[in-house]
Amino acid sequence: xxxxxxxxxxxxxxxxxxxxxxxxxxxxxxxxxxxxxxxxxxxxxxxxxxxxxxxxxxxxxxxxxxxxxxxxxxxxxxxxxxxxxxxxxxxxxxxxxxxxxxxxxx
Numbered sequence: 001x002x003x004x005x006x007x008x009x010x011x012x013x014x015x016x017x018x019x020x021x022x023x024x025x026x027x028x029x030x031x032x033x034x035x036x037x038x039x040x041x042x043x044x045x046x047x048x049x050x051x052x053x054x055x056x057x058x059x060x061x062x063x064x065x066x067x068x069x070x071x072x073x074x075x076x077x078x079x080x081x082x083x084x085x086x087x088x089x090x091x092x093x094x095x096x097x098x099x100x101x102x103x104x105x106x
Contacts, residue, residue, distance in 0.1 A: 009064070010044070016062050016087075017043040019094075024048055026097050050093070060090055 017038055024036035027050050034050040045063035052058060059070045069086035071079040081089055 013045070013062060013064060014043045016067070017046040020046050020048040020060065020062065023094060023097065024050070030097070052096075058093060060086065060093075 021036050021038070024034045027034040032050050032052065034048070036046065036048050038044075038046040046061070048060040048062075050058050055074045057072045059068075059072070061068045061070075067083055067086045069079070069081040069089045070077060071089075079089075
């Protein structure tokens with residue numbers, strides 16, 4: 001049972017990393033300053049950052065060790081979420097791509 005759960009988690013992380021890469025590309029094409037970095041070709045972890053407006057930065061980290069969302073404005077941390085809550089907030093960010101007039105709110 002635990003091996004199956006570990007495999008499912010690894011697949012989830014890989015899918016999330018691939019989705020972050022796509023989100024980064026699309027946001028860049030829409031004029032946002034976005035970056036994506038993964039440390040391995042196996043897509044086991046990634047760092048994603050996007051600047052939504054001046055001095056408003058979103059950072060999303062994903063790895064086998066955890067998932068973290070951090071939102072900063074004027075170099076101050078506004079919000080830090082982990083796990084499922086971080087993924088929910090990422091979905092809101094993805095709504096910017098789906099619905100260009102969408103406004104991200106806390």
